[in-house]
Amino acid sequence: MNKTVISNQKHFWISKVDPRKLGGYVYGLVDPRDNSIFYIGKGGGKKAQGNFRPEGHLEEAQKFCNANNEEKSIRKRDREKVTKIKEIWERKRGNLVELILIRWGLTPDETDHVEAALIDACKYNIKPPLTNIVDGSGKDSHGLRTETTAIDIIVQPLTVDRNLNNVWLFNITKSIERKENYYDATIRAWDIAPKYRDIPGYAVGLENGFSRVVIKINHWVPDKILPKKCAIDGVEDNSSEIGSQLYEKNFKKILKFNKESWGYGRPWALNLFPGKVQFIRGNTNKDMLKIE
Numbered sequence: 001m002n003k004t005v006i007s008n009q010k011h012f013w014i015s016k017v018d019p020r021k022l023g024g025y026v027y028g029l030v031d032p033r034d035n036s037i038f039y040i041g042k043g044g045g046k047k048a049q050g051n052f053r054p055e056g057h058l059e060e061a062q063k064f065c066n067a068n069n070e071e072k073s074i075r076k077r078d079r080e081k082v083t084k085i086k087e088i089w090e091r092k093r094g095n096l097v098e099l100i101l102i103r104w105g106l107t108p109d110e111t112d113h114v115e116a117a118l119i120d121a122c123k124y125n126i127k128p129p130l131t132n133i134v135d136g137s138g139k140d141s142h143g144l145r146t147e148t149t150a151i152d153i154i155v156q157p158l159t160v161d162r163n164l165n166n167v168w169l170f171n172i173t174k175s176i177e178r179k180e181n182y183y184d185a186t187i188r189a190w191d192i193a194p195k196y197r198d199i200p201g202y203a204v205g206l207e208n209g210f211s212r213v214v215i216k217i218n219h220w221v222p223d224k225i226l227p228k229k230c231a232i233d234g235v236e237d238n239s240s241e242i243g244s245q246l247y248e249k250n251f252k253k254i255l256k257f258n259k260e261s262w263g264y265g266r267p268w269a270l271n272l273f274p275g276k277v278q279f280i281r282g283n284t285n286k287d288m289l290k291i292e
Contacts (some may be wrong), residue, residue, distance in 0.1 A: 007089035010062075012054050012099040013147040013154075019044065021153050024111035025104035026118065027054055029081075031088055032098050039081050040102070040122065042115040054099050061085035101145040103138060104153070151210045151248060158211075158249040158291070164242065164272040166201025166280070168217070169251065171262060173207050182213035188231035189223035190267050196220075196281065201269070202246065203232055209252040214243040253291050258283045 014027075022044045028037035043053035061082040088095050103114050145153065175185035186205030197220040205213040216237040223231040237243040254270070254277055255262050261282055262268070268282030276288050283289075 007062075007065075007096070009058055009089070009096050010055070011058070012097075013150060014054060014099060014101070017150070017153055022101075022104050024106035024108055026102045026106070026111060026114045028100050028102055028118075029054070029057060029085075030098040030100060031084070032095060033088070033091065037100075037122065038084050040115060040118045042111045044104075044106075044111070057081065057085065058097070061089075065089075098147070101150070103142050104145070105138075105142040151212075152208070152250070155210055155248045155250050157253060158246070158251050158272075160245045160272050160274055162245070162274070164202070164245065166199050166217075167246065167270055167272055168201060168203045169254075169268040169270070169282070170203060170205050171267075172205040172212065176207050176212075182207075183215065183236055186213055186215055186232070187234065189226040189229035190231070192220055192230040192267070196269060197230065199269075202237070202242065203234060204246050204251075206251055206255075209250060209255055211246055211249045211251060214238050214246045216240075216243070257285075257289060 024042065024044045026040065026042050029039040029041075030036065031038050039057070041053060041057075060078055064082045065086055085097055088097055102118065103110075106114065170186050170190070172180075172182065172185035176182070182205050186203055201217050203215040203217055204211050205215075214237050215232060215234040217232055217234045219233040220230045221233050223229045238247040257277075257279070258268075266282065269280040270282065271278040271280065273288070276290055278288050279286060
């Protein structure tokens with residue numbers, strides 16, 4: 001019988017993460033068909049648990065498939081897990097096992113306790129679903145991450161290697177919470193003084209201080225729903241030579257210059273230089289400021 005590999009899945013998104021940022025972590029393997037967690041494990045930390053331990057499950061499943069599902073090819077404790085992965089791969093071509101980080105940035109002892117608590121809870125088979133009103137501790141700094149929301153541990157701080165003039169920053173956090181997409185949340189609707197409307201440049205939509213979209217501004221136009229406000233006529237430009245300097249970056253070192261203004265959702269305009277920033281709008285100090 002020919003030995004075949006059912007899926008070429010070898011990595012999760014976590015392979016893009018600098019291991020030093022993770023510390024100890026607890027993760028879940030997710031069945032994409034019903035979004036259910038079917039395996040909980042731990043990685044990272046000082047106990048040599050493996051920074052990219054989740055990738056090992058995919059490798060185990062590949063070996064199991066290549067051995068024509070011979071049970072002797074896999075440890076008894078891993079049999080149910082790899083059989084589940086194989087089932088996901090087989091059920092529909094292109095199906096991939098998904099990964100979430102449930103907690104990260106943990107000490108070894110914390111990692112052990114979190115993993116144990118989750119396994120106990122899941123094996124007890126909680127039904128109906130949890131009714132917790134308050135989220136668990138550590139949500140903001142160590143909380144659950146998916147491929148979509150892992151930007152704060154994947155991205156690098158903003159650094160540019162050239163002068164970029166007229167870069168607009170827009171706080172789109174609340175719009176994203178309302179389920180708007182990044183582009184639409186960034187282009188409308190803003191209070192922009194007439195003196196700024198003829199300035200070409202780039203618009204950057206920031207969610208919790210991280211850039212989610214870069215848009216090349218062609219024109220400012222009256223907003224269709226709120227005509228007294230402005231909207232951007234522009235095109236998404238994440239991957240261009242300039243756009244890639246701004247896309248998926250951490251802007252928090254710039255936001256610290258005027259947190260109060262940013263909190264009100266007022267767009268900022270600035271000129272960026274290697275290691276420095278100059279505000280056009282958003283800060284009364286128009287001098288060159290060092291980004292530390």
